[in-house]
Amino acid sequence: MLSFHRETFIVFEESRVQILAILNEKKAEYILNESSSYRPIKIMIKQLSEDTDPQDIVEDLSSRGYVVNRISQMRNYKLKMLLPMFLLEIKKTGNCKNIYNERNICYFRTKIETYRRKTKAMICYNCSGFYHAARNCHLKPKCIKCGGEHATRDCKIKGKLPVPKMRKLR
Ligand SMILES: [Zn+2]
Numbered sequence: 001m002l003s004f005h006r007e008t009f010i011v012f013e014e015s016r017v018q019i020l021a022i023l024n025e026k027k028a029e030y031i032l033n034e035s036s037s038y039r040p041i042k043i044m045i046k047q048l049s050e051d052t053d054p055q056d057i058v059e060d061l062s063s064r065g066y067v068v069n070r071i072s073q074m075r076n077y078k079l080k081m082l083l084p085m086f087l088l089e090i091k092k093t094g095n096c097k098n099i100y101n102e103r104n105i106c107y108f109r110t111k112i113e114t115y116r117r118k119t120k121a122m123i124c125y126n127c128s129g130f131y132h133a134a135r136n137c138h139l140k141p142k143c144i145k146c147g148g149e150h151a152t153r154d155c156k157i158k159g160k161l162p163v164p165k166m167r168k169l170r
């Protein structure tokens with residue numbers, strides 16, 4: 001989906017690449033909306049062994065028809081140890097929803113859960129707008145720190161901004 005001059009276009013996957021090329025060529029300003037049909041399913045596989053090779057997990061799931069986009073093992077940074085939990089991105093294809101019913105992966109009795117990132121208000125580091133990521137943003141940059149016409153990461157002001165004080169509501 002494309003939001004363009006406040007109009008929203010639904011773009012089919014086949015024409016998506018061409019349309020994006022045209023928009024980029026014209027240097028149009030737009031925000032790309034990653035519709036949920038493109039977004040992979042994020043799951044957490046629990047109760048594997050911490051020694052499980054991620055490649056074995058990928059192969060096991062591929063043999064059942066799943067397409068694994070990404071896999072990473074969870075770790076505890078403080079204790080510097082790997083955990084028996086793996087975070088996966090599964091491509092949305094025909095049978096992908098069955099993944100939640102898989103109980104046996106790499107010979108372990110596993111548990112699969114939806115992975116939920118703790119939700120935070122998302123701020124775009126390109127245009128300072130809300131609810132989209134900078135990677136999808138093709139609007140004119142606007143700096144969060146100084147309001148200038150550049151992305152926040154390119155700002156001359158280094159370091160964090162002071163946390164805004166909470167105002168009392170009456
Ligand atoms: Zn933006």
Ligand SMILES: [Zn+2]
Nearest residue numbers: 143146148155
């Ligand atoms: Zn700036």
